[in-house]
Amino acid sequence: MQAELIKPMSEDFADYLRDESRSIGHAEHIAFPHSEEEIVAALRACYQQGEKITVQGARTGLAAAAVPYGGCIINMSRMNRVTAMRHENGTYYLTLQPGVVLSELKKMIGSKKFDTADWDEDAKQAYVDFCKDGEFFFSPDPTETSATIGGMVCCNASGARSYHYGATRPHIHRVRMALADGRIISAERGKGRANGYDAVFTCEDGSQVSAKVPSYRMPHTKNASGYYAEKDMELIDLLISSDGTLGVMTEIEVTLLPQPQIIWGVSLLFENEQSSLEFVDQMRRTVEGVASVEFFDTGALDVLREQKRKSTAFSALPVIEPFVTTVVYVELHCDTEEQAQQRLFAVGEAFTKAGGKEENSWVARNQSDLDRLMFFRHAVPESVNMLIDQRKQKDPTITKLGADMSVPNEHLFDVVKLYRATLKENNLESATWGHVGNNHLHVNVLPNNAEEYNRAKELFKTWAAKVTEMGGAVSAEHGVGKLKAAFLTIMYGEKHIDEMRALKRAFDPKWLLGVGNLFSEKEGI
Amino acid sequence: MKILVCVKQVPSTNEVRLDPVTKTIIRDGRQAVINPFDTYAIEEAVRLKEKHGGTVCAISMGIPATERLLRDAMARGVDQSILLTDRAFAGADTLATSYALSLGAKQVGDFDLIICGKMAVDGDTAQIGPELSAQLGIPYVTDVCEILESSEEKLRCKKITDHGFAEVEIKLPALITVSKDINMPRLPSISGVRFSLQAPFRVYTAAEVGADVNRCGLSGSPTQVVKSFTPDRTHQATHLNGTTSENADAVLKIFEEVR
Numbered sequence: 001m002q003a004e005l006i007k008p009m010s011e012d013f014a015d016y017l018r019d020e021s022r023s024i025g026h027a028e029h030i031a032f033p034h035s036e037e038e039i040v041a042a043l044r045a046c047y048q049q050g051e052k053i054t055v056q057g058a059r060t061g062l063a064a065a066a067v068p069y070g071g072c073i074i075n076m077s078r079m080n081r082v083t084a085m086r087h088e089n090g091t092y093y094l095t096l097q098p099g100v101v102l103s104e105l106k107k108m109i110g111s112k113k114f115d116t117a118d119w120d121e122d123a124k125q126a127y128v129d130f131c132k133d134g135e136f137f138f139s140p141d142p143t144e145t146s147a148t149i150g151g152m153v154c155c156n157a158s159g160a161r162s163y164h165y166g167a168t169r170p171h172i173h174r175v176r177m178a179l180a181d182g183r184i185i186s187a188e189r190g191k192g193r194a195n196g197y198d199a200v201f202t203c204e205d206g207s208q209v210s211a212k213v214p215s216y217r218m219p220h221t222k223n224a225s226g227y228y229a230e231k232d233m234e235l236i237d238l239l240i241s242s243d244g245t246l247g248v249m250t251e252i253e254v255t256l257l258p259q260p261q262i263i264w265g266v267s268l269l270f271e272n273e274q275s276s277l278e279f280v281d282q283m284r285r286t287v288e289g290v291a292s293v294e295f296f297d298t299g300a301l302d303v304l305r306e307q308k309r310k311s312t313a314f315s316a317l318p319v320i321e322p323f324v325t326t327v328v329y330v331e332l333h334c335d336t337e338e339q340a341q342q343r344l345f346a347v348g349e350a351f352t353k354a355g356g357k358e359e360n361s362w363v364a365r366n367q368s369d370l371d372r373l374m375f376f377r378h379a380v381p382e383s384v385n386m387l388i389d390q391r392k393q394k395d396p397t398i399t400k401l402g403a404d405m406s407v408p409n410e411h412l413f414d415v416v417k418l419y420r421a422t423l424k425e426n427n428l429e430s431a432t433w434g435h436v437g438n439n440h441l442h443v444n445v446l447p448n449n450a451e452e453y454n455r456a457k458e459l460f461k462t463w464a465a466k467v468t469e470m471g472g473a474v475s476a477e478h479g480v481g482k483l484k485a486a487f488l489t490i491m492y493g494e495k496h497i498d499e500m501r502a503l504k505r506a507f508d509p510k511w512l513l514g515v516g517n518l519f520s521e522k523e524g525i
Numbered sequence: 526m527k528i529l530v531c532v533k534q535v536p537s538t539n540e541v542r543l544d545p546v547t548k549t550i551i552r553d554g555r556q557a558v559i560n561p562f563d564t565y566a567i568e569e570a571v572r573l574k575e576k577h578g579g580t581v582c583a584i585s586m587g588i589p590a591t592e593r594l595l596r597d598a599m600a601r602g603v604d605q606s607i608l609l610t611d612r613a614f615a616g617a618d619t620l621a622t623s624y625a626l627s628l629g630a631k632q633v634g635d636f637d638l639i640i641c642g643k644m645a646v647d648g649d650t651a652q653i654g655p656e657l658s659a660q661l662g663i664p665y666v667t668d669v670c671e672i673l674e675s676s677e678e679k680l681r682c683k684k685i686t687d688h689g690f691a692e693v694e695i696k697l698p699a700l701i702t703v704s705k706d707i708n709m710p711r712l713p714s715i716s717g718v719r720f721s722l723q724a725p726f727r728v729y730t731a732a733e734v735g736a737d738v739n740r741c742g743l744s745g746s747p748t749q750v751v752k753s754f755t756p757d758r759t760h761q762a763t764h765l766n767g768t769t770s771e772n773a774d775a776v777l778k779i780f781e782e783v784r
Contacts, residue, residue, distance in 0.1 A: 012768045078766060266715065318712060341718070348715040358719070362712035365597065366558055367537065369712055 005042055005479050006031045006072060016073055019059035020144070021483055022399050025067035027054070031076045036178065036250040037211070039074065046072050046180040052515045053180065055244045057151030058101060060144045060405065062402065063481025065155065065243050067076055069516045074248060079289045080104070082114055083251070087126035092136055092256045094171055098136065098150025098249045102142070105149065109256065135259035139165035142477070146355060150249050155479025156241035160292035160377075163437040164333065167222065167477065168240070174253035175239050177246070180508045183207060186498060189238035194233050200354040201235060211506035213238070214499035216492050223473040224440045226488050226518055227500055238503075243479055244514035246507040259364040260333035262340045263291075265373045268351050269360040270326040273297060277413055279328060279354035280436050281335075284409065287330075287346045288341070293437025296331040297445075300380045300431040301327065314383070317376055318362055328436065340365075380433050384444055390459060391448060398453045403460060406440035407472035418466055419443050426455055439477040464490045484515045489519065526579035526677060528570040529630055531641040531653065532598055532606075533560040534591045559594045562642025564601075570640050570711040571602030573675060580604045582633050586614055586625045592726065600713035600721035607632065613731040616743030619652040625741060626653070627660035628734035637677065639700040643668050656703035664699045670706040733780050 006029050007013075018024045029051070033041040046053050052071025059066045079097035082105070086093040096105070108114050112131050116124055130136070140152060141159035151157070153175065158167035165171075174188040183203040194200075197213040214229040228237040239246060270276040280293060296304075301324060307314045320327075330347055334340040348358045364370040388400045407415045419441070423430050434442040445456035462489040464474045474480075474487035487496055497519045504518075505511070510520050534557045559567075570581045583598040583606040585591050595606035609629050617625065630636065639658070644651035651667070658665035666682050673692065674681040681694045685704055695701070713721070730743055739745060764780070765772040 012770055148746060271561070316709065318709075341722075344715060344718065348719075351715070358630070358716040359714045359717075361714045363718055364712060365718075370560070372712065 005033065005038055006045055008148075013073075014055065014309060016059070016075060017068065019056075019061050019064060019066045021062050021064040021067070021481070022176045023064040023067045023483065025054075025064075025069055027071060027073050028074040031072060031074050033074065033076070034078045036176070036184075036387050036435060039079075039178050039248055040182045040184070041248055042072070042074055043178055043180060046512060047181050047510065049496045050510060051512065053156070053248070053249050053512050054514060057099065057148030057154070058146050060147045060402070061151060061155060061481060062478045063155070063483045064476065065354055065479055065481030065514065065517050066151070067482060069482070071512070071515070076148060079250075080148075081118075082108065084119055084123040085114070085126040085130060086253075087129045088298065092126065092130055092133075093253050094138075094256065095174075095251060095253045096149050098148060098153075098252055100149045101145075101151065102138075102140075102147050102152065103145035105138060109136060118274060124277075136228040136256040137259045138254055139257055140168040143347070143381060149252055149254065153240050153249060153252055154242065154244050155481070156228075156477070157479075158224070158435075158477040160294055160331070160435060162222065162477070163293055163435060164291040167224070169228070169237065171255050172236065172240055172252060173250055173255050174251075175236055176251040177239055177249050179203070179209070179247045180510060180512045181190060182416070183209075184250070185209065187234075187239055188235060188253075192235040194231070194235065194238075199233075199235055199238055209506055211238075211503045212499065214496055214503060216496040216499070219406075219408070219471050219473045221408055221471070221473050222407070222435070222440050222476040224404075224477050225473045225475045225484075225491055228501060236414075241479070243481060243517045245504050245517050247513065260291075260335070262334040262337055263370065264332045264334070264340045264344060265329060265364040265370050265371055266332075266347055267327050267329045267362040267376070268320070268356055269324040269362075270328065270356055271323055272355075272356075273416070275355040276326040276328050277416060277436075279350055279356065281409075281412065282353055283330065283347060283350040284437065286350055286382070287332075287343055289332050289334050289343050290330055290437070291333040292329070292331040293435070294377060295432070295434060295436035295441060296327040296329075296377075296380060297432040299429070300384070300433045301325070303383045303387060303431050304376070304379055307379065307386075314379055316372060317379060318372065324360075329377065378431075380431070381442075384431050384446065387446060391446070395449050397450045398447045401445040401447065401453065401456045401460065402478075403441070403443040403463060404475050404478040405463060405467040405472055405477035406438055407467055407470045409439060411438070411470040412439045413470065415439060415467065416441070416474070418463065422459055422462070426459055428452060428456055428459070435476075437471075438476065461490065463484065480518050485516070485519055526577040526581065526638065527633070527636045528573060528581045529633055529636045529639045530563070530566050530570045530581060530583045530598070530603065531626060531639065531657070532567070532583050532585045532591075532594060533586050533642075533645045533647075533653075534558070534585065534594050535560045535645055535647040537572055557590070557594070559597065560642055560645045560647075562644060562646070562705060564642075564702070564710045565705050565707050566640040566642045567598050567601055567603060568671065568708045570638075571711075572708065573672070574602070575637070575675065576675065579637075582606060582636075584626060584629045584633070585609070586617070586622055586629070589728075592681060592728075595726060596721045596724070597713070599724040599726075600717040602717070603709060603724075605725035606727075608726070608728050609731075609734065610666070610728055611731040611736075611737050611741075613736065613741045616617055616746060617741065618746035618748035619648075619650050619656055620747060621741055621743075621745035623653055623656035623660050624745060625731075625734070626657050629659060629729060629734055630657070630736060632729065635698075637697045638680070639663075639698075641700065641702045642700040645705050651702070654700055658700040664695055665701065666693045666695050666699070667702045668704050669701045670704045672707075712723075739775045 050363040054068035076099035
């Protein structure tokens with residue numbers, strides 16, 4: 001079975017050496033397990049040989065966590081089934097294999113269509129209830145909907161709506177994980193906590209894994225930087241956002257939320273960036289029911305204007321008048337239409353107070369209008385990627401450089417000032433968008449050549465230090481992976497990185513899993 | 526320029542779901558929407574108003590809840606709207622509907638132009654525009670994809686034909702139906718939404734527009750629906766999950782089976 005399961009690498013599998021970060025790795029073997037048994041078999045084989053293991057979902061990550069640095073790739077794309085549903089105290093839970101793709105999951109939940117042939121009787125009964133019940137949804141919404149649920153859990157992915165609903169973490173109820181030696185652990189929300197900083201997992205074979213929770217204090221911001229660590233923490237949180245370094249997830253149970261009755265969106269068109277930040281600051285304090293607050297700066301809007309001019313595929317984009325320098329999108333989730341109206345007008349008042357004019361806004365109150373505003377949002381990163389691909393043809397060494405840092409609310413103005421001043425000093429072109437409600441902007445440098453690319457890389461390191469000083473996180477949602485490992489050291493310092501190393505060693509003493517992710521095995525490597 | 530726009534409420538075309546046990550359609554109360562083609566009609570009317578001055582009035586025949594959609598049209602630049610609502614109008618085919626709309630149009634008085642979407646996505650007949658023009662005795666052009674020239678007296682339109690395009694000049698008052706190539710409808714603004722809540726909105730019953738009840742609703746509808754059914758779906762998709770060469774083998778095998 002193992003020879004069938006673990007295949008030698010060949011040209012056929014070349015795609016599996018890279019991910020969306022456009023980094024390229026190397027590997028000797030690859031396995032596509034279909035079940036937990038096969039995952040365990042692959043792990044045991046690697047463990048015996050001392051072969052490194054890199055776990056992959058859909059390879060949509062931007063931090064190269066799924067790019068192998070040698071050894072065997074375990075690719076989860078064949079484990080893409082929803083295996084059960086549970087209905088307890090009015091809440092629905094879905095049991096997923098880690099390779100389930102988010103867009104597919106959303107489609108299944110939205111249309112209430114699941115392949116229930118292999119489900120047990122309890123799950124089938126829960127499904128009958130589910131179909132008769134109202135609307136539900138899985139709230140994490142990373143822009144890249146071809147991500148897998150396993151990948152999302154590994155980096156604690158989020159998205160626009162995490163402003164209101166939180167990142168992936170709170171929506172994960174239970175996780176089963178195979179360790180490098182093939183033992184199985186599981187953790188469930190509400191069951192099992194660390195005792196102070198001592199975490200003990202009992203494996204299915206009765207053996208135990210004891211680990212020390214690192215002693216750093218996590219930033220009070222959106223955060224996907226390294227292990228979750230807190231005194232008396234829930235054990236499940238140690239496994240979420242572990243970036244493929246502690247084990248291989250074999251099963252994930254997610255929680256569904258009732259779909260809000262009314263979803264409205266509004267894009268506000270600003271003449272200057274400062275007003276847009278004042279609006280965000282004001283609106284956060286005065287408007288309820290806000291699910292997301294998104295931002296697009298002049299650089300991003302210019303890329304879109306150019307795209308709309310050049311390509312008919314983007315003709316559905318609304319016309320962005322020349323006076324507009326910044327757009328802020330606000331999504332409202334409400335119980336009734338009256339409530340939505342009140343909140344929309346409250347947004348309008350905050351907009352006016354910040355110097356905006358209500359006629360300079362786009363309101364979406366039905367699905368097709370919401371889809372248009374969503375298209376606008378998604379067109380930004382897509383257009384920037386196309387632009388970079390064009391420039392890459394001239395200089396293949398360059399790639400997009402995107403920041404993923406967040407700071408606490410009180411530093412929103414400071415961090416934007418920092419980005420603007422240093423980009424100008426370094427004479428770098430950029431396009432910025434992202435989750436301004438969480439003070440989490442994706443500043444994307446658009447280098448024209450290798451020299452600019454390297455200058456931008458150095459600049460990002462200085463930002464990591466400044467953002468840390470502001471009490472922020474060096475990665476808010478993409479995860480650290482391999483590309484941001486240096487930032488994690490800047491954020492926590494070597495002492496705490498050593499604590500993380502010790503934690504990993506407790507789970508993976510041979511240091512086989514996710515090698516290169518988060519930190520190196522030894523300092524300075 | 527005084528412009529009338531016809532608007533129809535249609536069901537939102539989200540996926541229809543079946544109860545896994547009873548196999549009946551789950552009616553989840555998803556909200557109705559403005560017929561998508563009518564949104565282009567609204568936008569074109571508002572653009573003409575912005576160019577020539579004047580007013581745009583939206584008109585619909587439907588249930589009282591249609592008010593919500595007419596107010597949405599007013600958030601997008603329409604100045605006022607009329608709703609024809611009465612039990613007597615229920616069950617109307619296109620003939621009875623165009624009759625009712627023509628009476629509503631007469632309430633508005635001396636209009637210059639009526640714009641309709643080229644068809645409704647629920648009935649797909651594309652008959653209302655031409656029938657309404659006949660009821661009112663004015664000329665019409667269907668499937669307009671661009672207004673090349675406009676004045677208070679006439680329009681020069683580009684229309685889609687089976688074999689390409691045709692340019693048609695039409696004297697006002699007239700009626701046109703528009704295709705979705707004609708424009709990109711705007712989104713309402715917050716101030717537009719505020720206006721729509723206060724904007725003039727009038728409801729008429731059959732008696733108030735002086736309708737002959739024998740020409741309204743079911744009794745005024747010669748169309749007979751003999752049978753309606755869901756067509757069988759014969760397409761099937763197979764997902765290939767293997768490596769490139771495994772997938773290539775699988776595709777070849779399928780070709781052979783089909784041959």
